[in-house]
Amino acid sequence: MSTVMEKPDPTVTTSKRRLPGWARGALWAVVAIGVLSTASYLTDMPILTSSDTSQTALRLGLPILLAAIGGLWAERAGVMNIGLEGMMILGTWGSAWGAYYGGVWVGLAAGILFGLLGGLLHAVAVVTFNVNHIVSGVAINLLGLGVAQYLATLVFEPISGNPRESPPVAKFDTYSATFLSDWLGALEDEQRVVLSDVAGLLRGLVTHVSPLAMIALLLVPASYFILWRTRFGLRLRSCGESPVAAESLGVNVYLHKYIAVAASGGFAGMGGASLVLLEGGADYLENQVNGRGYIGLAAMIFGNYRPSGLLGGAALFGYADGLQLSGGGAAVLALCYGAVLLLAIIVVLQLIRRHWWAAAGGVAGAAVLYWIYWTNDELPSDLIPYTPHFVTIIVLAVAAQRLRVPKAIGQQYRRGEDT
């Protein structure tokens, strides 16, 4: 059995002219900022676009981003990776261990290495032994947890006196582009519509940035470049699209899958390291990964298996999470308001395209959100922590998806056995 996500029906050929991917991404970003700044102005919630918010978004989105990049590498090579969570856990242990003995960079390397080992195990199971990808992933999540606990008891407890935590470890220093940041800060304080909002959001991204964050952000274009512009990347992706064809052209499918899944683990391990090595982070702490691997996987699918898309997914999640943490219910309500604005724009677009049903759906959604905004001063506090999850679903429901899933994903490929 192979579990495959919705495959696009190739008989449905869209021959329509479309904007190139980067342009659409940029357009969406502009629309999003416009909507946010309008909402923040109309609801008097500057937090929607403050530099603190974008900074926390970056920080909370970082582990998810790295996990998502890990997911991208594996899934592009045709291997489903539910085991990201376990690989991240291994990464947290490894990075704490490395950082304790050798400083942050050693910590980062060790985190990557441990995640990579998790990835290799997945590769052995899935590629060499043809194990169902989900079973292997679930097993790796178990193993990651167990092994990290086991090692923590063995190694950390004697030092920290606590089997669940490591001793304090070194953290990455942060850097600011002082001049730029000051200038943006001045702009932000001027409280001018849109301009100040953009300045605020940008400023958060140039102040208190750690090298790890920079590396992670660079990994997005780097992944794009490697996977889409190099021969290695082409071969890797071909394994996810049609391993038989790849093999028939002399591509060593097993090797590429191995590399991809190991790299996937490495990135996930790096994601784990980002939980440990950033200022305000936890050192090693049992259970600190707490589902971020799954969220990373979701962000990757959200981004339609593309680097820029998964960056959007992780940013959205981090943004909404940061917002609910620092702004609470009021900020979330303001976000609702923003969503109403966004829906209004979409409804207009759909009306222009004469998609009556879609427009009606948009109107209904906007009405519900506006009603929530209007009738509540505070949302139920129990639900607020899950704002990012709601936001993700709503955005997807609105944007819809034409998923381009790697064709051979989840397939148990055996050399010489076709179909």
Added chain:
Amino acid sequence: MTEPEPVVELTGITKRFPGVVANSDVHLTVRAGEVHAVCGENGAGKSTLMKILYGMQQPDEGTISVGGEVVELRNPQDAIKAGIGMVHQHFMLADNLTVRENVLLGAEGLYGMGRKARAKLAELSDRTGLHVDPDTLVENLGVADRQRVEIVKVLFRGARIVILDEPTAVLVPQEVDALFETVRSMQADGYTFLFISHKLDEVRAIADEVTVIRRGTTVGTVDPKEVTSRQLAEMMVGSELPSPETRESTVTDRPVLRVSELRLDADDGDRSVLDDVSLTVRAGEIVGIAGVEGNGQTELVETVMGMRKASAGTVELASSGGELRDITRLGTLARREAGIGYIAEDRHRHGLLLRQPLWSNRILGYQTREPVSSGRLINPAAARQDTERVVEEYDVRTPGVEVLAGALSGGNQQKLIVGRELSGEPVLLIAAHPTRGVDVGAQALIWEQMRAARHNGLAVLLVSADLDELIGLSDTIRVMLRGRLVSEADPATVTPTELGSAMTGAGEEAA
């Protein structure tokens, strides 16, 4: 004429699969610069032999020598190094990758991935007649272009020995001619070809030598100039070459299917893939639709089957009483229940559940009908029994009905489908490329069955790229071009060439 020396020599090749010996002591000698055809029935072991030569499968016994040296081909890379390239029977293309990516894959080392590679690709595209943007996704290409991409792939790698495994099965005559032209010009440049086809006329037209394989072993090698197609077929099967001719007409005046002013808009809404299509099929009549792939035949068939929703127009079908009933709003299942049988053009995509046993495939499309189902409940015992009947009547070669459909050779898969679709006592059969990729024996059987059913009053809507088949079987031929039915031809008088020019629109422009 001096005999050129052999470039490829296969000696004593034996290959076993679980349950099957695909090749047994096969001998094959190919000389430099020739086009060497390999013929044989479905499942005779042709593809397996070629895969062995291409390093995709390892022989259990036997040796391969290329250019006079014994080589061991452990994987395609070895074969590519030895100058061998292969165009597979089932396209080996990654749909989600672009044309350029598909071509470059695995051969990035030759010309890099930049300008040089582009230039080479452009040159080869030109040579093979591939006129598409190298950045389009393969998913969006038609079969002929896919075929060309496959050939470009091989040439890009600098192969001097090219294996073409059933390259013509999906091509229309003009495309076949274009392909053959390419082959000939390359032959002149010193390329060597191994060519597989079930169309014996083609084999005779292009090949310098023909090796016939029967039941996994070589029967002999002949000069195509000196044998007739009939003789070739006899070598393969020991039976006569069938022809798809229909003699006496059985056409009645009772309409079974009436399609009126059917329109289907493309998914993005700004053009029509079917435009104002009207046609009638009467009981006992076979209406053939000719057309170059991609002109709306697929869509017509799928709209009549209810798999696509018509944007305008009506589809009417005769009920058991004989009067026409509007079925435009019915779903596929309801239409099937109303008496439509359906042989889909792509048996793997639309015809079969490849990982299910044969008897399970017998149920598909008939899950609500006796004998295999009682409406809500499936009756596996009855399904097994009826599948055995189909296997028997339609000569499906299989060890049993528990075999997975995917393990059957293409011809036998097709016979199973034909058997199934004629079991439901349909009033209308929609047959799209019913004999594509099927060997001569199986082809004869399928034609025979269709004729018999027609004789009993079945109405048939036949879509085929095989013009001989179309002319031979049809009572009326309609030509489809860009989503419209543009002309009509009398099968008694029309020649394939005329039909071919009508299909490409040459006739229309002239008129």
Added chain:
Amino acid sequence: GCAKDSGGDGNQAAGDGGGGEPGSCVTNEAPAAPENSKKEQTTEHGDIDAGDLKIGLAFDVGGRGDASFNDAAAAGVDRAVEEFGAEKGNESPAAGSESEAAKEQRLRQMAEQGNNPIIAVGFAYAEAVRKVAPQYPDTEFALVDDNSVDAKNVTPLVFAEEEGSFLAGVAAAYKTSECQVGFVGGVQTPLIKKFQAGFEQGVKAAGGDNIEVKSEYLTPAGDISGFNDPAKANVKSKSMISQGSDVLFHAAGASGQGVFEAAATNDALAIGVDSDQYKQKTLADVKDVIVTSMLKKVDVAVFDYIAAVAEGDPGDLPERFDLSVDGVGYSKSNPAIEDVTEELEGYKKAIVDGDIEVSDTPQG
């Protein structure tokens, strides 16, 4: 230019409204401290021989070394082993997502192996104890943090968290210079709400309406990730600090570290919970900001319980370990608290004497 951010000059902390000096926000005078505040309160147990006791410890998630109540329970047992010569029996922690049956199995297993008494740490064991205890009538069970089990051989060990937290609130009121303090709860459970309730009352008692208290939680009841997510706690605390709070009290388990780090990088103060977090090894980096910790002395309760079992009368224990029996309290290890201990002792006495009643549910 691009510059490395030096240590603690991060986001300028704590706005600039409000007061100035610590203590300036306090409006109400503290009750008088008792004459002899140094009185050692621990009950003397004389020479107890508990050599025939084999103590079983069933931990909640985390187990020994969690620097929280599991660890405290373990410390109580260790002390009893040392002082009374009791035998250390089995110990085992619950797994993160284990089922109810696993808890029962654990207790049964311990009983069968002759552990007596068996101490179940955490209210998650309530159901399991309710089921298992009657099946082993000769075994004594103690249940930490829950008094809902009514059985002869079950002794509840519950605490007046709100009273300890009240003192934390008083300390916060004295330490704030912005007249705004905050409470960060890990998971919004009834138990953690007791901390919040006590803290808020303590702040009010000292500062009246002059001091604002903001109380926030990371996750709702049932989502225990709130106890394990320092990163989120850090973000939350930072935002509370930037909105003006300059003393934060946390009851967020391991997430607390994020609170301390936020305080450390933003010139604020923090108050620890459960054990004396100032002394905790894993927090060595940030200990200076931990002015005090609200103590919940599970170790004392466990130790007293073992003593009582050894003497044959566990029924004799206090119904609730509150301030009067020193079951809860505050830590004085950080010298920074010294200037307000007098006031804290005053409030403590008032509570012990019953002059101040602390409610265990948040008001309003």
Added chain:
Amino acid sequence: MINWRTALLPPALAIVFAMLLSSVALLISGANPLEAFATMGAQLFHGNTAVSTVNLAIVYYLAGLAAAVGFQMNVFNIGVEGQYRFAAVVAAIVGGWMQLPPVLHVIAILVVAVASGALYALLPALLKVYRGVSEVITTIMLNSIVFGIVAFLINPEQFGVLHGNNLSTEEIAPSGRIPGIPLGEAGTLFGFVVIAVALGYGYWFMLNRTRFGFELKASGESKTAAAAGGVSAKKMTLAAMLISGGVAGLVAMPELLGRDYVYAMTATQGYGFTGLAVALLGRNHPAGIAFGALLWAFLDRSAVSLESIGIPSEIATIMQGTIVLSVVVAYEIVRRADLAAEQRRVGRAGNGRPASVAEGGAV
């Protein structure tokens, strides 16, 4: 068609392999592997462990069935987790509030549970079918959101009750409970086992005997072929997701109606994720899923038993992961061995002659 060798050899191999691997971990941490394995084996003959293993397996079995229905249709319902928890809390609230005569009460609760589970699966199903949104994302998100919903509903301000420091729903009256099957000393088996077995049979029957099951499988294997056969992939996706959610709704019922009678803040989580693995371990076959569920439950129980000889639970977790991997790897190894043997058999039988081709494929 059951080949006992292929069915039973792999687990046996896997156990040996996993034992070897775990021994290494045990030896490193200074424990005696033999003692550990002996303890794991012995636990089954001790007290009520065997029965409670089966009880837990019942829960896993239901979760496995729920996941398997999705897998049959190629939908990856990773949301069994959220669906069962949502259903559990709703069913517990409604069950605690309802006053009905005995059997009716139970039926009503079960109906509510199934409906709530399906309801919670409805959104991802609709989004998948009508908006093309991957069910993997939506269900992962809903798995988190369910925390908030449970907390909200279980709050005393809504439907919750506070006892001690715990929050839970109202207790379900005895009329709404499913009596256990007392096995004396060995403990009490959940009465729900009967329903679980029936459900397993129902699942098998549905897939292999009903038109609906046929359509589900067909659509799961090839949407296009099924569509040509008159099966709407949209309908099937919706149905699979809803049925999967409905079955997921029952996951918490054995414990709720057979042991706890309330759904508490501290109720166990994670059955849904286990269900995914159990379904795939059992290759989506009802008997296989039962095997997977029992194995998993046994390993869970072993974790606690191993504590008694001082082996920390993380070793048990490691063993669990190892065994799961070993089982699937062993299946593959046996499959390959079978294939090779078959190939040799053909070679010998045909003696190089193409005899079997005649029956295999050639005309």
